[in-house]
């Protein structure tokens with residue numbers, strides 16, 4: 001038994017279209033990816049998928065104190081309980097609905113599974129020229145013990161619109177739950193989109209999260225990924241630039257301890273000229289934690305004048321922590337500025353002495369320097385509440401006492 | 407307050423300090439001068455506890471404690487402060503949080519609770535005013551993108567906040583224009599008391615026009631080769647270091 005069996009019996013009891021059946025059959029023939037797959041070489045799903053999960057779910061009402069506890073307090077909130085949409089706001093210029101069927105790229109078997117069996121998620125359409133000041137907050141709660149849930153979300157942002165999102169996936173019990181979340185974002189001309197992912201789930205939680213972004217000309221899309229919690233996290237961010245003057249920005253922080261694993265896979269497909277991409281991922285690894293970074297940048301033959309910047313900097317702060325970092329550059333155009341750097345290091349000795357000479361004890365000095373190292377990747381977050389939460393979680397996890405009102 | 411006896415220290419096989427003797431009493435200001443490469447920064451680093459340097463002999467006594475047995479943070483919390491010749495940039499940590507952390511750690515060492523944020527801010531404002539530091543500076547990242555002068559002023563600001571017993575100012579005047587120099591000197595003078603002492607390391611006489619030392623020492627080739635009163639600085643300015651170093655070179659030739 002295991003997740004595959006759970007899924008098989010679940011699929012027999014639900015009505016799905018012939019097309020989805022076909023996709024599911026294809027998934028079943030491949031199964032979950034293994035470490036033999038190049039894209040999953042350093043991240044094994046084996047232990048995770050051999051567990052038993054509950055797939056049917058109740059969609060219980062979440063009491064408001066729970067919502068308040070995990071919300072950052074924005075007025076526009078979309079709330080899911082075990083997959084069921086239980087709350088959605090009315091916003092002028094924005095239509096928000098539940099799950100819808102849409103086409104997507106399904107090369108990966110995890111995405112095939114999502115396409116075949118996901119029946120929950122949101123569909124957001126932002127009308128052109130709509131500029132939202134306050135972010136849309138999305139809260140996915142898991143209530144049922146040992147739940148496996150899938151979300152399939154679509155965001156379409158019309159010309160000249162500007163919108164920000166804050167997403168949080170939260171398990172409300174201490175069982176081992178798993179989420180397979182897929183979000184597809186279409187950024188039309190001259191749009192600005194910022195998507196913040198707060199990944200601070202319970203120690204038993206597993207997550208596979210994929211975002212595919214399709215950008216048209218003059219659009220800017222930022223995705224910030226903040227990984228503090230969860231036992232297993234795999235993020236796939238894929239950007240496709242289909243027009244000139246697009247900008248794709250990714251910032252990520254992982255602060256892991258115990259046996260946590262976090263894998264960030266990014267892919268920027270520069271298909272058009274005069275575009276930019278920036279990615280900055282910072283990782284801090286304590287205990288037996290494990291980090292994986294794989295950043296692929298593809299510059300197609302016609303995509304001249306591309307500026308692509310990628311960095312992945314890591315601190316290994318224990319003997320048993322590991323990081324596998326792999327930049328992958330495929331550049332087929334000649335007028336391209338592309339830089340990438342990966343560092344695995346210790347703390348700066350000069351800075352450490354400087355702090356100690358100010359009376360700061362060595363452990364505290366190390367923690368503060370680690371905080372400083374990681375915080376660089378959250379500086380670009382434009383939603384103040386998210387930035388503040390990230391700073392607090394960072395300080396908490398590193399056990400430093402900093403005052404963010406200062 | 408501070409007694410240094412026959413201090414020898416170096417890095418790897420290279421002995422930099424070759425037997426330093428120095429006594430500093432509470433209320434005094436000492437200036438240590440000397441050409442580049444004499445060992446002035448090394449001396450200050452050894453006093454502050456920089457572990458890059460190995461102490462090969464001698465001892466340092468600070469208010470009855472053997473300083474060489476203490477960690478850098480313990481020395482600081484006992485009242486030693488070093489204004490760095492090259493202050494370190496720490497991206498990602500604001501000036502205010504840096505200072506808050508050091509004040510909290512100092513109080514912790516004294517068995518005191520953290521100071522309330524409100525009081526801390528008030529204290530910071532006072533000291534900023536003393537040093538003509540502009541608003542907005544507190545939220546900047548520690549020394550990141552600071553000009554040379556801003557970095558030095560930030561050192562003195564920290565000194566003002568930490569209120570040390572012994573302050574060592576290593577080339578604090580370099581990088582300062584004349585107005586900034588005056589402000590910093592004025593700050594140092596205001597912070598002076600009968601209970602604290604200052605060692606000013608410089609190779610120009612300029613700063614000593616504003617902060618008048620009680621003693622001037624010339625450090626050359628790892629030794630203090632001449633000591634005198636404030637007038638020695640003027641003499642050096644007039645005659646140049648050759649006046650002392652030639653004699654010294656002859657002695658060791």
Ligand SMILES: Nc1ncnc2c1ncn2[C@@H]1O[C@H](COP(=O)(O)OP(=O)(O)O)[C@@H](O)[C@H]1O
Nearest residue numbers: 417422440441442443444445446447448449458
């Ligand atoms: N960290 C170091 N590594 C190697 N040599 C050093 C180091 N620090 C100082 N020195 C050497 O020791 C001597 C004294 O340097 P320093 O103390 O900086 O002199 P000063 O401050 O008087 O200019 C110089 O020759 C310098 O090159």
Ligand SMILES: [Mg+2]
Nearest residue numbers: 446447491577
């Ligand atoms: Mg020096």
